[in-house]
Amino acid sequence: MxxxxxxxxxxxxxxxxxxxxxxxxxxxxxxxxxxxxxxxxxxxxxxxxxxxxxxxxxxxxxxxxxxxxxxxxxxxxxxxxxxFTVNKAIVLALVKYREQLGISQIIAENKNSTMTAGQDVVADQFFPEVANSPRLTPETLTRNPNSLVLIVQLDRRSAVVDWIKSHFGDLVDVGIWGGPNAILEITSKGxxxxxxxxxxxxxxxxxxxxxxxxxxxxxxxxxxxxxxxxxxxxxxxxxxxxxxxxxxxxxxxxxxxxxxxxxxxxxxx
Structure with a gap:
């Protein structure tokens, strides 16, 4: 064979x-x-x-x-x-408007590092690496992450997806997790x-x-x-x-x- x-x-x-x-x-x-x-x-x-x-x-x-x-x-x-990476300018825009958009937590990840902004109990369940991870701020984010995960308020999910697509749709794709938790994954386009x-x-x-x-x-x-x-x-x-x-x-x-x-x-x- x-x-x-x-x-x-x-x-x-x-x-x-x-x-x-x-x-x-x-x-x-x-x-x-x-x-x-x-x-x-x-x-x-x-x-x-x-x-x-x-x-x-x-x-x-x-x-x-x-x-x-x-x-x-x-x-x-x-x-x-x-x-493949997500431009850090996109990450920082999401950090800036996080509360306004209804995003509970943002998780930016690379091969050997994880940074977070905000907090949500769902993150601890699905992303054990967020425990004790450094804060995600304009000062600490020095390079583009491979992946971005957003934990959003369920009733705001569609609005967050629309906002990302309207601002950065030519640069990134947004994946929506199945199940009851409103989790979005953002990756480089394609x-x-x-x-x-x-x-x-x-x-x-x-x-x-x-x-x-x-x-x-x-x-x-x-x-x-x-x-x-x-x-x-x-x-x-x-x-x-x-x-x-x-x-x-x-x-x-x-x-x-x-x-x-x-x-x-x-x-x-």
Whole structure:
């Protein structure tokens, strides 16, 4: 069998309901990596928020963070490392009008740093790296971040999105998280997970038809459409399932990804 690039979303996909890894998932990824396939994490999470998972899977491949904005090789220098950033002038405009717009908290992240303005209990739940992070001010923000996360008041969400698009729509894209929490992700224009996957495939000389990607949410859409085999989780959103080539019979809490790959690669013992 030709070498495959296996692209793994984390939350709701590779990770179980407790945001951890099941033993079967670790074992399956290890076997596929040992067989010569490229197993790569492609996540919206920061590096800080995904490094422990990368290490637990014992991966040796590059990782894509911030939905495609950062591609790097954890723990090592990689000459092909890349990053896309958001102009800091946009960040500072949001800091300036934060309260006026109804933004509870702004989180600006780079590969190894996190800065915040404002405060919201939701941030502690989804972004553990914000605890004790430095304040985000015009004085402390010295470089463009890879990613910007806004936690906004639910009734103000549409207005915030409209404001960003009207002022900076030619420079950035705004992603809206599903679920009850009003969380917005801002990335450089045209950057999404598929960009990172395409970059890795090119580096490792893997044809598009040999890419298998797994996801469950809106930010996985382009990646699943780009991959030769885009697989939605059983617990995925209706839009993701509609766009996918296939759907896992099992959800993320039932080792859905591992079971699918065991079947695909015929790993049954």
């Amino acid at each position: 030709e070498r495959k690039l296996i692209a793994l979303d984390l939350d709701g996909t590779t990770l179980n309901a407790a945001s951890g890894l099941n033993a079967a998932t670790i074992q399956t990824m290890q076997r596929l990596q040992a067989a010569g396939h490229i197993v790569s994490i492609i996540t919206g999470r920061s590096y800080q928020g995904s490094q422990a998972i990368y290490d637990e899977l014992k991966l040796a491949s590059p990782m894509i963070n911030f939905n495609g904005s950062l591609g790097h090789l954890p723990h090592r220098t990689w000459e092909h490392e890349y990053q 950057v999404h997970k598929a960009k990172g996957v395409a970059y890795l495939a090119d580096r490792f000389k893997i044809a598009r038809q040999n890419i298998i990607a797994f996801g469950d949410e809106h930010n996985d859409l382009e990646m699943l459409q780009y991959a030769g085999l885009g697989v939605a989780m059983a617990n995925g959103t209706p839009a993701i399932k509609a766009a996918a080539d296939d759907i896992t019979p099992y959800n993320n809490d039932q080792n859905g990804v591992a079971r699918y790959l065991e079947n695909y690669f015929d790993l049954a013992e």
